[in-house]
Amino acid sequence: MWRTNLKIVGLVVAVLGLYTLVANSIPQLQSELPQAVELSGDVTPEQLVAAGERIYNGAGGCTACHGLGTRAPNLLTDEGGTGTIGARCGSRVAGMSCKDYLYQSLTEPAVHVVEGYQPIMQDMRRTLPADQIWAVIAFLESQGGTIDVTADDVRSAQQPSGGGGAAPPAGATASLDPREIMTANGCLGCHKLGDQGAAVGPPFDGMGGRLTSDFIRTSILNPGAAIARGYEAMAGVMPPTFGQQLTAGQLEAVVSFLSSQR
């Protein structure tokens, strides 16, 4: 009898062992835990894009559908000849800016479904906090478009939904329209933008093609750091006080506007 018992136990253990062995010999994949993405109120667009990229490829779960070609439109590659998402987002819906379009697509995905696809996407507010949604938008805009998500979007998103508790940050009410800011701060007095402005400093036209946004930001905050070729005579003309004049949000708005000038 004990022989039979032992045989049975041996058989059971062998079968269990076999299954466990097989399961352990194939590639071991864990589920990805969404990383806590810390976005401070004065995040730069670069940080936003980097964070957005992490979320896009990780916790957001975007890649499960986008980029495979059949379930959802490509975002990072061309979609039917209309370019990448950043290039086409502004023209998808008439009268809707790229940022607004992306925000609505993430939060109310069923409103603008690309032709040929099913409305299968969920409201991303269920999975991602609001500031991370802005980071994803910034990342998507960076794919062939201009990044106009600002630190203010992130800040306002970080307000508790109940609202009313904390006072709004001082600069939050200041205008964030880059042209308004530049007019108000006299930038166009020296720099040329389209048919406006003067030729004292390097023109804003095409600035994004020549300079990185980091370089632009540095130059606004510390104008003497680098002098453009041909403007050596004008060194020291630009006031070094814009760091105090502009709010962080305004600065970023200007920087991203300028880096978008191709």
Next chain:
Amino acid sequence: MTDLFPFLQAAADTAGAYHAFPVIGSRAATWIAAEVHLMFAAFVLGVPMFAVITEAVGIFTKDERYRERYDRLSKEFTRLLLVAYSATAIWGAVLVFFLTTLYPRFWNHMTEIFQLSMWIYVGLFFVESFTLYLYYYGWDRWNKGRAKYWHWTLGILLNVWGTAVMLIANGWLTYMMSPPAGVTAQTLPSEVGLWNAIANATWMPINIHRLIANAVFGGSIVAAYAAYRFLAARTDEERAHYDWMGYVGNFVAISTFIVLPFAGYWLGREFYEYNQQLGITMMGGFMSWLWILQAFLIGVLFLAGNYYLWIGMGRIPGAERYRPYTKWLLIILILGVIVWSTPHTMIASRQELEAMGGSHHPFLGVLGVMSAKNTAVNLMILTTFLSFLFYRRANKRPVAPWAKQGMLAQWIMFAIAAMVVLFFGVYGYFVSAIVRIGFSVYQVLAVLTTIVVVTTLDIFLLRGAESRGEIRWGQMPERSQYALFILAVTFTWLMGLMGFARSGIRQHWHVFEVMRDTSPDAVTPALGYASIMISVCVLIFLGLVSFIFWLSELGTKPAEAHAPAAPAPGAGPATAPAPGD
């Protein structure tokens, strides 16, 4: 009030949401408690189903010989239930205590929504237990005449209570998987609404899936029990009885198992429909390798199930006629298993990848896609069904005047079904994905129709058939019984694996997209870790079940001696293996 909310939320997120369990950690502890509880629950829900059916067969059969035999079988099933019942309750209590102590915040959330159903649950469980006691202890007393019918009604009630209990518990866990659409992290639990939470998207599919799976599971465990008693038997009568019992258990398990994939398919589709991400995580995401393992297990089930039948044909006079065919069935099955388990994206070293020019094999890659898998599994189901048919017909000689035509019709049905399956399998390579998905429906319909029609034909065909000799119950080689053990272990393991798949696709959520899992164990583990956990759970369960079986034997030893010898037909004196040709 609104000002307070974020504060409350933050406080709730951090303080006292989790407690740690020593050594193995909270997740492992809860995992084991839940899985073992579930296995016992499946057992005590599955076994009453066929205890009642076998009792009914005993009551309504015209053949006096079978009456006693089925009644005894039914009672034996029920005896196994008694102790298994308390084990279920104990493990359920362990699970509840683990949840309350280790996951208080989550438990709070659940109780606030489900409290009413929890009270009903406890009440039902109470009623169910006492119905079981009445059913078992009243067996011999209410064994004659009208009382027997009342007794049988008790058995039906037992099933009703059991199913109701399961439905309630399923409501809780499906709520965790697919909370109703309106519920978000900001929804107060008290606002969810009990019925709204229970009747969520995946509740019904899970109910059906589990109902069928319980029968499969119960059948396989009962078969393993019978196998054990067969191996331990001292007399030919005992051997004959347990051989027969093992056959019945296995029959129930395999035949209900055949419909299980369709229920699973429905469940999967509901997941997709509820939330694409859940569905994609399940089939294409980090869980995709799990299905390769599942394919492996299903291959084992098919092979072991057929193997048992083929060996069993050795004890049926007349089965020699079918002997030459079994090796062809075996070849189809083996080819089926090979196709069924060939992965599309292969694990390969750098040289191998280089030689293949990618992760897909240029030739075998063809076998990795859905068309090939569906074809293989449908042919395997057909083959298994054919084995059953051979087994059933082995010792009979049909006397119906249309027997020849009838059999021809059956064969034609088989041929047509196989052709349909193969045709759509091959054609599937030449059409787009959307069309191809539709093909699997035709394949399944062809197979199911064949099974239904052929079985119906067979019943009429063999009505009043001449016997070529009685089945020599008990004259079964020992290795057949080990096949039953393999089946039971595999079914149990498969249940653990599928449970992991279902629960794991939630990933880092307690309640999907409503309550985040912020504990240290929030990561859903890889398959290797999960397999160790599953093996541990299976070991615990089988160990306890063996103990329970031993107990039930201990308690009835004297009664057994008085029990009338099973009138197993053909239980001759010969215990030696059946002589061959």
Next chain:
Amino acid sequence: MSEPTPGARVRFPRLSPAELRAALRHPFWQAVALLVGSYVLFKFGVRYLPPLLGMKSAPVPASVLTQFMVTALVGILIYVSDSEDRWRHFKEPIHAGLVDADKKWIRGTLLVLVPLTVAFMTYERVRPSLEAGAQLRSIHPAPPGTITFRGKTMALAGLENPLRQQGNLADQLVEGRRVYYENCVFCHGDRFDGLGHYGHAFNPAPLSFTDPGTIAQLTESFVFWRIAKGGRGLPSEGTPWNSAMPAWEDFLTEDEIWSVIIFLYEQTGWHPRTWGEEGGADAQP
């Protein structure tokens, strides 16, 4: 059938045709033959039979081979044991080999061979190796939407080779030839087959451009991306640590890369994939 003593056959490997036929009817030898046969089929049949029918094939990866062999072994065991008679016959030679007095040498050999095999397998498993573990590698991963080439942002989608529109092709080819023979030929080879002098040193081997699965399948912008960013610019599914391709943006100008691309397509006779093929007119939103 009266069974001759199976041991006799084990003793004398030289078999008469009659004995051979008898052996082939014996389940034990059938099983051995089936096992060897399925190994040959999986190992070599899958490799060499489809090409005879004009289909492509490749060696079967070890993981899949193991899986197939286990399935075959289980099938064979089921075959020999599903009838009592066959099972008894099957066991006879084994039993004889383990018990008979005159089979001592078999037992002795097994006693030596089995531990040696186990030891060898253990050694193979634990032996430190420079070889990377088995993995999944995508050879042509999805390209990014845009790349930054020497500080200039280029959108890859829809990008055409600008040199095809300007200048004359003959000049571009001369320039491309110069670039190829100054930079690429060492690995990708004189015949564009990836068998350059240095190419043998690398695994994964340098791509063969003559293979219909490489540049013939790709747009020129994809090729530009791969040349400009090299192995280290691959996304993680392409295992960037696994490629020796340099990032040529550090050494070549934009026009040099475009010209070598023209040269490659001209020399191999392939035509680059065009943008019109994907998407199609109906995909316009």
